[in-house]
Amino acid sequence: MSDWSAERSGLASRRAVLQMGAALAAVGCVGGEDGAKDSDPEGDSGADGGGDTGASLEPAPERSPEPAPWEPPGVVDERTFPYGIQTGDALPDGVVVSVRSFGAPFSLTLVRAEGDGWVEDQVFTDIGHDENGEVAQVVLSGLRPDTAYSVAMQSAGGFWTRPGRFRTALAADGWRILRLGATSCLGGNEPWRALSVAATEALDAFLLLGDTVYADGSVDLEDYRLFWKQAAQTRGMVELSASTSLIATWDDHEVDNNWSPETLPPETFQDALTAFREALPQRRGPGGTGVWRSFTWGKTLEIFVLDCRGERGEGRYISEEQLQWLQDGLSASEARFKFIMNSVPITDLSAIFGAAGASDRWQGYPEQRERVLRHIEDNAIAGVLWVTGDVHYPQVGQVDPVGGTAARQVEVFTGPGGSFLNVAASLFVGDPQYSWVGYAWNWCRFTLDPGLGTVLVQFVGDDGGLLYETTLRL
Ligand SMILES: [Fe+2]
Known part of the structure; x- marks a missing residue:
């Protein structure tokens, strides 16, 4: 986040969420937003982006129930293994696992939900480490789609980590209600109670929109690892990691404040990238930094993960x-919904901030911004939702004001989950472009119903209370 944003946490005392600009929730003025407390998603044609309308819509089926969390058959030693276990980038048949065992060999036990219990699926023994000697990553494959699994590490001494539950992605034709969580910016307010709340819900997956650590000033791999180890053992992250798999992108603070690939030493970039990938297990994308990549959850959802920092330069x-990949992917996607994980907003934020900080956002790159927004409009691509972080306050609103290219596209700002709150949000008096601007630590729950074509967006606070909700018709 840039310097323009807000004062530090002296003004960030926890306070009631301010709901501003509520007039915006007026049905029809936003691309398919029904507004807070409107529980009738069929009540409005919604000036939507091309989604289905009409009386034939039927809700998609719910996920089948899961058993109570699996408990390993031995002693879970969280003093020796405070980092738990992380899973990420789930596919229909696999997931990537990160384990910190600091060089000692270990075993992994994978169990699968079946009925109201768990059955052993695979056991991997005597797993060693690659050259870094600290974090081992294991790619699990051959799994069943849309199935709950749990995985735990057992040390050579017989002790277990807290297990990590995850859900494989839907099969290619998968069609059901999905529930995802999301947040950004975890640079304070430990132990990240919002994440502990999210961890109680056995979500299908959780999206991290960047600034998961604030590793500014790090100069080598060990520096970066220290920040990630701190994050991994913070209670909220431990519990979240135990509850679901992650899909992560990064923003600037995983590397350095407002860093640029044009000025950062290449070895520093590589160290930051290595530590990021160790901590949040990821698959390599098809090009560039490898951070941008996509995941499909059947015909229900495709998630496009952007790298908004690592490939900046020359205007x-x-x-x-990356831009071409995104546009091609959006056009080709057969999923009902397309979420774009965008670490810095694409929304025109002039109504709140004027020109301040615009050069740090998509707004500072108007040619590329216009091109991608125009691509979505001109091709009438339905089901697109921009999901972002960075600015340290939650928001729902139109990407552009009325009359702009993307006035019918919507962006949801998630987090902060722990970083200081942006006081600018508390001072904002409202603008029709934005349905809601909040001022509280939060995570966001997305409930996607591909049958109805709706996404219920719910912001949840540190105490589990609902801060705001709205139903989008995409
Ligand atoms: Fe941040």
Whole structure:
């Protein structure tokens, strides 16, 4: 987040969420937003982006129930293994697992939900480490789609980590209600109670929109690892990691404040990237930094993960390769919903901040911004939702004001989950472009119903209370 944003946490005392600009929730003025407390998603044609309308819509089926969390058959030793276990980038048949065992060999036990219990699926013994000697990553494959699993590490001494439950992605034709969580910016307010709340829900997956650590000033791999180890053992992250798999992108603070690939030493970039990938297990994307990549959850959802930091330069916000990949992917996607994980907003935020900080956002790169927004409009691509973080306050609103290219596209700002709150949000008096601007630590629950074409967006606070909700018709 840039310097323009807000004062530090002296003004960030926890306070009631301010609901501003509520007039915006007026049905029809936003691309398919029904507004807070409106529980009738069929009540409005919604000036939507091309989604289905009409009386034939039927809700998609719910996920089948899961058993109570699996408990390993031995002693869970959280003093020796405070970092738990992380899973990430789930596919229909696999997931990536990160384990910190600091060089000692270990075993992994994978169990699968079946009926109201768990059955052993696979056991991997005597797993060693790659050259870094600290974090081992294991790619699990051959799994069943849309199935709950749990995985735990057992040390050579016989002790277990807290297990990590995850859910494999839907099969290619999968069609059901999905529940995802999301947040951003975890640079304070430990132990991240919002994440502990999210961890109680056995979500299908959880999206991290960047600034998961604030590793500014790090100069080598060990520096970066220290920040990630701190994050991994913070209670909220331990519990979240135990509850579901992660899909992560990064923003600037995983590397350095407002860093630029044009000025950062290449070895520092590589160290930051290594530590990021160790901590939040990821698959490599098809090009560039490898951070941008996509995941499909059947015909229900495709998630496009952007790298909004690592390929800036020469007037580009992202590389041409990444932009083309996004546009092609959106056009080709057969999923009802397309979420774009966007670490810095694409929304025109002039109504709140004027020109301040615009050069740090998509707004500072108007040619690329216009191109991607125009691509979505001109091709009438339905089901697109921009999901972002970075600015340290939650928001729902139109990407552009009325009359702009993307006035019918919607962006949801998630977090902060722990970083200081942006006082600018508390001072904002409202603008029709934005349905809601909040001022509280939060995570966001997305309930996607591909049958109805709706996404219920619910912001949840540290105490589990509902801060705001709205139903989007995409
Ligand atoms: Fe941040």
